[in-house]
Amino acid sequence: MNIQLISEYAITYGLKIILAIVIVFIGRITAKWLKRVIKKLTTRGNVDKTLSNFLGDLIYILAMIIVIIIALNNLGVKTTSLIAVLGAATLALGLSLQSNLSNLGSGILLLFNRPFKVGDYVEAAGIGGTVNKVSLFQTEMVTPDNKKIFVPNSSITNSNIINYGAHDTRRLDLTVEIDYQDDVEKTREVLRNLAMSDSRVLKEPEPQIEVTELGANGIILIFRPWVKTADYWALKFSLLAGINKAFKENGITIPYPQRDVHVKQQMKGDE
Secondary structure, eight states, rough: OHHHHHHHHHHHHHHHHHHHHHHHHHHHHHHHHHHHHHHHHHHHTTOHHHHHHHHHHHHHHHHHHHHHHHHHHTTTTOOOHHHHHHHHHHHHHHHHTTTHHHHHHHHHHHHHSSSSSSOOEEEEETTEEEEEESSEEEEEEOOOTTTTTEEEHHHTSSSSSTTTSSSSSOOOOOEEEEEETHHHHHHHHHHHHHHHHHBBOOOSSSSEEEEEEEEEESEEEEEOEEEGGHHHHHHHHOOOOOOOHHHHHHOOOOOOOOOOOOOOOGGGGOO
16 A cells, blocks of 8 residues: 555656656746847847847846746645745845845946947046946956956946047047247147148037137147047047147247246345
């Protein structure tokens, strides 16, 4: 009798275990298929690669959770109580990992709002660098001197973000100072010719060249040509060297700080 009962239990639960394994196996294949479909759809929709990977991984994890619950339910496990236990554990874990959850939430915001993308040069959380990777918890940036920095996502979303690569063009702001004896119009013409002779300077909008201040040592002018973002630094260095050369060739003086000293000679009789 006991042997018969054991065999019945073995058959009943054996079948349930086999069915549960089959459910997990098929569910895993289905979850992977859904992950691939999501990635393909987001790639066709020109969705950022980081966001595409995140959505694919999220769908896979959710699908596997559902599959495991179905498999456990088939085995006779009360999944309602299991879900309650998991919920309580998740809450306790969340309270102990508040900073990481904050970074996770910030990472999701960055992925969906997309204030920058991989390859953009940005300033955020006091760090300036090229965005190399955006993950769920941190953003990887590479500084101009080739240092890799990992910045917590919450630090980025809680600060101002300056994206220098958001647009195709930028304005280059230069300040030049000339002596009060020099001709302002001639200086403007020299700067204008310098800008027009460089193909990297955009024709529209036209470069702005204006007197902005009468300084203590000379007349201060602003020189603001527009340039493609990719050419910004190369053009800046080139123009600075070009201004120095052009001013020398045209007799325009770049003043240096100076001070007039008045010496008062005292007569001997006044001593």
